[in-house]
Amino acid sequence: MTEPAEVWLVVGLGNPGPTYAGHRHNIGYLVVEELASRMGSPFRAHKSGRADVVEGRFGAPGTPGPRVVLAKARSYMNESGGAAKALATFYKVPPARVIAIHDELDIPFGSIRVKLGGGDNGHNGLKSMRSSFGTGDFHRVRSGIGRPPGRQEVADFVLSNYSSTERKELPFEVDRAADAVESLVVDGLEKTQQQFNS
Numbered sequence: 151m152t153e154p155a156e157v158w159l160v161v162g163l164g165n166p167g168p169t170y171a172g173h174r175h176n177i178g179y180l181v182v183e184e185l186a187s188r189m190g191s192p193f194r195a196h197k198s199g200r201a202d203v204v205e206g207r208f209g210a211p212g213t214p215g216p217r218v219v220l221a222k223a224r225s226y227m228n229e230s231g232g233a234a235k236a237l238a239t240f241y242k243v244p245p246a247r248v249i250a251i252h253d254e255l256d257i258p259f260g261s262i263r264v265k266l267g268g269g270d271n272g273h274n275g276l277k278s279m280r281s282s283f284g285t286g287d288f289h290r291v292r293s294g295i296g297r298p299p300g301r302q303e304v305a306d307f308v309l310s311n312y313s314s315t316e317r318k319e320l321p322f323e324v325d326r327a328a329d330a331v332e333s334l335v336v337d338g339l340e341k342t343q344q345q346f347n348s
Contacts, residue, residue, distance in 0.1 A: 157217045159248045160335075181291070227274050267288070291331055
């Protein structure tokens with residue numbers, strides 16, 4: 151009997167609905183949408199009712215790569231951990247094969263960092279995931295948004311749209327973050343960090 155293929159759960163952190171679609175806080179949603187489009191599959195409601203998912207594989211057509219579940223929670227950012235944990239339980243995915251994609255204040259716009267584990271750095275989505283999983287030992291693909299200009303509050307900054315200059319670069323950044331997720335699943339953490347943690 152062959153072993154069932156290992157499944158990875160890729161969670162794009164964001165807030166649902168059109169109001170939030172273009173916000174810096176929603177980069178996770180944009181990246182999983184890009185990955186879904188590469189797989190050629192639309193998101194569908196998961197039977198848990200708590201998230202929209204796409205099931206598929208990374209890799210070139212005809213060479214089946216690892217099994218992957220892409221997910222967008224239907225709840226707001228600060229409650230997204232519950233949906234992620236429910237999916238991890240359903241698909242029998244341990245935290246070590248969970249990838250959270252999120253915005254990161256401490257990295258300049260245009261940079262990506264990939265890591266395993268760590269704190270939540272005040273990020274409500276990560277805080278919710280750490281709380282629901284009981285550990286922070288999952289992978290993170292962190293897309294830099296930089297710090298707010300002047301005296302703007304962090305909460306206002308993350309819940310605002312990218313600047314017009316950034317919007318021109320955004321498709322490229324989404325693409326790179328999606329590449330980093332694929333690399334993490336297919337090539338592992340070390341290779342991915344060498345390539346993307348520039």
